[in-house]
Amino acid sequence: GTSGGSDDSSSDGAAGTSGFTPPDLKKLDTLGAGEGKLSVLAWPGYAEDGSNDPKVDWVSSFEKETGCQVTVKTFGTSDEAVSLMKTGQYDVVSASGDASLRLIAGGQVEPVNTDLIPNYADVYPFLKDRPWNSVKGQMYGVPHGYGANLLMWRTDKVTPAPTSWGVVFDANSPYKGAVTAYDSPIYIADAAMYLMATKPDLGIKNPYALDEKQFTATVDLLKQQKTLVSEYWSDYLKEVQAFTSGNSVVGTTWQVIANVATGEKVPVQVTVPTEGVTGWSDTWMLSATSKNKNCGYLWMNHIVSPQANAAVAEYFGESPANAKACAQTADKNHCTTFHAGDEAYSEKIWYWTTPIEQCLDGRTDVKCTDYSRWTQAWTQIKG
Amino acid sequence: MTISGPTRMVLRILTIVILAFIYIPLLLVLVNSFNVNKTFAWPPRDFTLEWWRRAAESQGALDALWVSVRVGLVATVIALVLGTMIAFALQRFSFYGRDSVSLLVILPIALPGIVTGIALNNAFRTIFGFELGFGTIVIAHATFCIVTVFNNVIARLRRTGVHLEQASADLGASGFTTFRLVTFPLIRSALLAGGLLAFALSFDEIIVTTFTAGANQQTLPIWIFNNLFRPNQAPIVNVVAAALIVFSVIPVWLAQKLSGDAEPLGAGR
């Protein structure tokens, strides 16, 4: 059924972070006038101002409306975002689930008063108050888009169509040497999720909450998987190229990659395998040390507005967070393709969350492995 | 004359093969800038001018190019000044620790870029409390560019010796006049060669830049790096690179011409 981990963690959001008390920061009570400028830290493609492609621009209209002049810095990984936020130079950040908790715990971002953000009302309810964007029921940002790490394969080279992650994890996979995997420590969760389904006796309840034994088993699986892997990917260009050339024929992917590949007439298909999928859900957050908080709130309101949210979702290739955005997309099928608003689909996704010592699945008798362990393990997996 | 005919032939063929090795990838970049495929799959299905048109409109690429040029120029000027000073100090004086100084000059280029990058990043933020930005990129680039200027200038100084400067002093010119009228004209082409290499080094640097660039400055390599991650932008990167290759002929040729005499660029190194 629903690989219901999300339910657990959502209901136990507070428990999941038990023992972790965020710094006591005040949220804004009332909105004032914009300060005239705003420094944005974003994933590439999240804050386009037309400088790369004049047709892709949802920043200029914001600047015109609010008078807040925007500067954008992009980052390549969640961890880069965390370290950049520590410089205190940025007002708002688009944080994925594997960054957000760290930002909250480190005091880099402050609670957000969603009442001051009119468009927040239209955000899908199933994205609100989740463990990666809230603590103890207090939202720390505005959900903005989400997507899944799907299984993609070349239909001409992979038959029958796979329904399980087994094709990328099983030592006997016929696609040895043509498997691809995501190049980040967070990918350990994908393997844990696979073990959760295939090795129930390990007792994994949440792929982001692994005790020592579970972690070792997961890492072993990944080490064995390495013999199958042709390459690890981290940028979408590499992935599309690998599938186009045939260097990779099966592996984890994003919907947008599948779309581009299909657009280039590469015979690929994607699916949500039986074991479920991991995914991301991004949240715009506000720096605790920001001097431009009013502009920050205005930005958060703008970016989840139907038009902007639709533009981002289409350009970046993900599901918008605003239910009204689907009406604004250029490609009318966009929301269908990306399963936007499909709560059941969304519930199948194990959204990226930072693993910490306090087990996120609520266990208190053991210590879980934290993200720095995951990073070191990732280095060892790749060898 | 003493290299025998067959050897010359072998060398000529090898040179052609090596030139092919150097230019085939560049040619590929050029062809790919016309490739309709958004991820420049090979072989191209079809060709298009779309990417060139889009690149021409890309304000981001132009801005980044402008940042790179400015960074390169300022870093080169600093490297020229500092590199020349060290070259003079090492060539014209003997002092304790001369060897250490020459080691110090090559250290920034000899140590891996990532080490220099995180060391400077750490120092800028935690020790000096600088905000990462244009200035920090320039400082970082100038640091590892000093060596190219230094190498060129010291080689020239070694060759010209002190006689001409002494002749100038002998004829009544004070230190500064001598530098202006004699020393500087003599090392000018070495400065040009060193400066050109320094600029090229700075212009294509990405690793150190990644760690020292602030939010608002994208150098061209960083822009390229970021755009490889954007849907629909990757082909434009090929266009930018192809354009760079084509237009770089101008400064290189110009510098060759300006350096005058038979002294080819880089020979001073």
Add this chain to the structure above:
Amino acid sequence: MSSLHRHPRVRLGLLLGPPILWLGVAYLGALAALFVTALWSQNSFTGLIEREWTLDSFRTLFTVDVYRTIALRTIGVALLVTLIDAVVAFPIALYMSKVARPGLRRFLLVAVLMPLWASYLVKAYAWRGMFAEGGLVSTMFEAVGLQSPGFGLAATVVTLAYLWLPYMILPIYAGLERLPDSLLEASADLGAKTTQTLRRVIVPVVVPAMVAGSIFTFSLTLGDYIAVRIVGGTNQLLGNVVYDNVGAANNLPFAAAVATIPVVVMLGYLAAVRRTGAMESL
């Protein structure tokens, strides 16, 4: 100026002061600060550095096998890249300096320098295209009935060698340019055939120049983490470990500890190189 004339020390001080402040204090200071952090630890959740002395980072570095494997792999790749560059750069540098006429020489010099202006990343992706299935390299391999190497260490070595080639050609060219023609004539005169002259006169004389070039190729390879991600398949080098730890895990102390490996390797290399007189011909 007149008083300076009699005070060479003062002039030396004025000349050396600013660069030493820049390099000696700022740059070396930054390096020192980095390596001090290697002796601190870091809170893994918040990523804040805790300033307590500990050898934990180094302990991990030395006890976990994978780091040794990666270090050795990296050094191996750097050596191979350097070797390939030396072998490839030599004939073209020789042709440029001793065979080509002045006009052709200028042209070749420009031709060799030009790739420096094409973006590093773009060139790396061009090689990715060539090593991909159906790309130029695999087509060529298949044409002669061989299995294409595909993405991996071989592709990494080739790509890096390609990227750093100009940095090797230039010093070798300059070194050969300085080699008087009369030495080649003397060798032929004494009965040496061209190959003997190559081996006994040209190669020994250009070795310092090659070593000078190798400082570039070797160190640039040691610090690289991008090319291997593009063409290296599943492989990683020291640069990736440093980058992952500072960029991804945000673990500066451990990154600094890892960074000591290439630094120590490079310092050792420089110390060895010093004796060849390569510093002079850099």
Add this chain to the structure above:
Amino acid sequence: MTSLGEQVTTETPPDTAAAVSLRGLRKMFGEVAAVDGVDLDLAEGEFFSMLGPSGSGKTTVLRMIAGFEAPTAGRILLGGVDVTERPPYARDVNTVFQDYALFPHMSVQQNVEYGLRVKGVDRRSRRTRALEALETVRLEGFGDRRPSQLSGGQRQRVALARALVNRPKLLLLDEPLGALDLKLRREMQLELKALQRDVGITFVFVTHDQEEALTMSDRIAVFNGGRIEQLAGPAELYEHPASAFVAGFVGTSNLLEGDVASAILGTPGLFTVRPEKIDMHTRTADAVPGSCTATGVVREVVYLGSATQTVVDLDAGGSLIVLQQNQQGSVQDKLALRGAQVRLSWRREHTVEIGGSA
């Protein structure tokens, strides 16, 4: 001095025995004829010099013999064998370069062994032969030094040893003493000459110093504009120059021509008298019968140490230089002659008509 006889011989040795024969040798560099038709035969064991001003083609001839430069026309024969097409390493010839061209990365010993090494001589015997060669040039014990640790004269000798160790049939030397100072050059001249006599190798020696050529050579070719202007032994060359050019280039030339010659010698034409042949008397002294005689005024007196050189402006026009050995008389007396009226005389047979056969 086995070659004494040749000092006065101008006929070329018979073709068959020739160590080197050049036949119609020409070399063009673009439009310029650096060497413009040279024919030459050298005997075995001869010390042969090529003398001439800068740019006259001496080096180019040498480089063609060694094989560094291919002739535009003509043939080169070594010991009767045509080697025109052979590369340098296939000719039994060695060269001592003007800049020595010692390999900087090898020790003196290794430099000297080089020729044997590339010929595959075994380590043992090449060591012995190199030591012998170093002994010949009096550099025992210098084997381990680098060329950079030697003085100019020592380097020159290493270059010599490096060539000699191969026991070539022919040794080419391109201004080997050009870079040395006068005292050292004189010493090296003596050494070289003695060495050549000992080893019996044919030497082709390029120089632009006429004294050097006169004292060392069996025969001398004077080059001018890519051609041989005169080919003769030292005495013949000095005493009977074939042209005004040779007269001027070899020794100090005292030319008498046109009206001056008519007035003094009775016939017009181009004549030369060497300064040391001329006697200087007071104006009132009697003319010696059977002598040529001329009157004039002393313009300049230069003290040369062993001799005094006097420049006399002739009453008939022109001037003559007189060289007098300082055997007798005080320097002051000689210098006091400046401005004095003098009579010069010399034996009729010392008036040499240029181009004539004397």
Add this chain to the structure above:
Amino acid sequence: MTSLGEQVTTETPPDTAAAVSLRGLRKMFGEVAAVDGVDLDLAEGEFFSMLGPSGSGKTTVLRMIAGFEAPTAGRILLGGVDVTERPPYARDVNTVFQDYALFPHMSVQQNVEYGLRVKGVDRRSRRTRALEALETVRLEGFGDRRPSQLSGGQRQRVALARALVNRPKLLLLDEPLGALDLKLRREMQLELKALQRDVGITFVFVTHDQEEALTMSDRIAVFNGGRIEQLAGPAELYEHPASAFVAGFVGTSNLLEGDVASAILGTPGLFTVRPEKIDMHTRTADAVPGSCTATGVVREVVYLGSATQTVVDLDAGGSLIVLQQNQQGSVQDKLALRGAQVRLSWRREHTVEIGGSA
């Protein structure tokens, strides 16, 4: 030749008028004393030469006078003014460097104008003066060339013009003719000497060529190991060398010492006879009364063109070199003397006791 008198004078000119005075000049390079206590006074308008072997300190003295090197001890006075502490550009001295040190990036004209330009002379008059200077060295019309387009002798003259245009009180020349070939060197010697006489500037001329020093100088200082070994006019130096070193360095030395001296001269000691003073007779000829005489066998005969040099092994031991001007007799006859028994004789006054005042 206004300075003729000085050629035989050894007293230094009075201090007051001295163009240059060196007082106890010393220069240490580390442990090495390059110049080891030099005292010297030069008169205005004098042509003064410094002669000595390589490394004897000549260049170092010159560089201290010019101001490129600071003395370790001692003072330097120019025209009575102490300039020891002054930088080069504040001394009224110019130098002609051995390698000419012409600025390669400037034309000949610009090179010559340089000194005037840095002194702020206006464009007009520096042009005129530069043209004058170029005329003095006979290089009119060469102003637009680059130094690289000139021959060695022409470059040397540009260097000279560049120095002369400043009308310095003192001109220093460091082996200015060292790089030229013999013929050109002789020509330039004459030109330089004439020029010095015309402009009347004091010249300090460094050379290691004894002939050059003898023919050109008013006085000569012979350097050895950082000290002045002898300071005298050319004739004095040649005829009465103060030490065996000077005897050997200036001209060919014929030394007689110990037993040989006793046997021939009757007294032990160190004596020298110049080769040109010696007469050579057949063994049977009578000894000339009042002469020194010695018998021996001819070992070697060398033809020098204007003279013949004969080496005679003495029966009493040792050997003497005899120089005979080739005025009479055939070359063959002279060369045939090899191996002959001969008697040498020379006037008693030509036996010079070394260190003695004759």
